[in-house]
């Protein structure tokens with residue numbers, strides 16, 4: 655029993671988008687309250703900054719330079735949602751580096767899985783735009799590095815928002831399977847069921863958009879019936895999870911109905927499709943502190959193949975009509991995309 659690698663750094667707390675911002679340093683204190691319940695099972699590490707080459711394998715160099723300059727000059731708002739300070743660029747490089755360090759720790763069998771409570775989060779960041787509280791795309795930087803080494807990467811994104819950045823970065827890449835459940839419509843407006851990938855990447859994007867108030871069980875049934883057969887066929891060698899806990903009904907930004915046991919089920923789905931020691935969970939969103947604490951606790955417990963009771967029952971309602979409609983629309987879109995490629 656080696657335990658769960660957890661990468662934390664004081665810089666993650668120093669990235670501060672300002673008062674009243676939902677993506678606030680207190681989030682990591684809520685995560686720490688959950689982690690303290692598992693301290694004996696954690697392999698703590700202090701991340702190193704991601705090398706520039708790994709960052710620029712995903713992001714345009716001019717964009718990275720501009721972001722660095724803006725932060726070094728003191729920062730400010732990048733758009734209506736995304737604000738940085740003088741610590742933000744360092745924090746972003748360390749957040750990206752944490753994933754690369756986790757790959758090394760798992761590959762050398764120092765830990766059984768990894769959980770990375772990162773700030774700033776990453777899944778909205780595109781190759782040339784910081785947006786949606788995200789500066790650099792942490793999960794994408796790791797996925798790109800893994801594919802460079804010949805690996806096949808599943809990215810499972812259960813954040814309540816669609817990971818537009820991650821999808822855009824890999825939509826033409828046949829070696830990265832991007833699977834997302836998300837509220838739709840919701841920021842950033844992407845993640846339609848008909849977006850199935852582009853060119854050689856046709857089939858390796860799976861979007862499961864869910865209307866407000868959809869339950870975690872509906873998401874699980876959609877994942878298991880629509881996505882899982884493709885995931886199994888894809889034969890991933892690594893599973894990277896974009897874990898956002900903002901699907902919880904207490905979350906102030908969204909309107910889904912995902913409970914802690916549902917988050918555990920999402921993590922288990924990723925854990926079960928790769929061999930032991932090949933799963934890394936990246937923190938994305940989650941803005942209700944108690945829901946974030948409970949989500950973290952069930953995630954760590956699941957990675958340890960344990961159960962933890964947060965006092966919440968799993969959801970029991972399933973919208974089977976919705977799941978059937980999503981399955982039909984995706985199958986139609988995939989057939990059209992494959993026809994267009996002459997497959």
Ligand SMILES: [Zn+2]
Pocket residue numbers: 813814815898900938939940
């Ligand atoms: Zn989110």
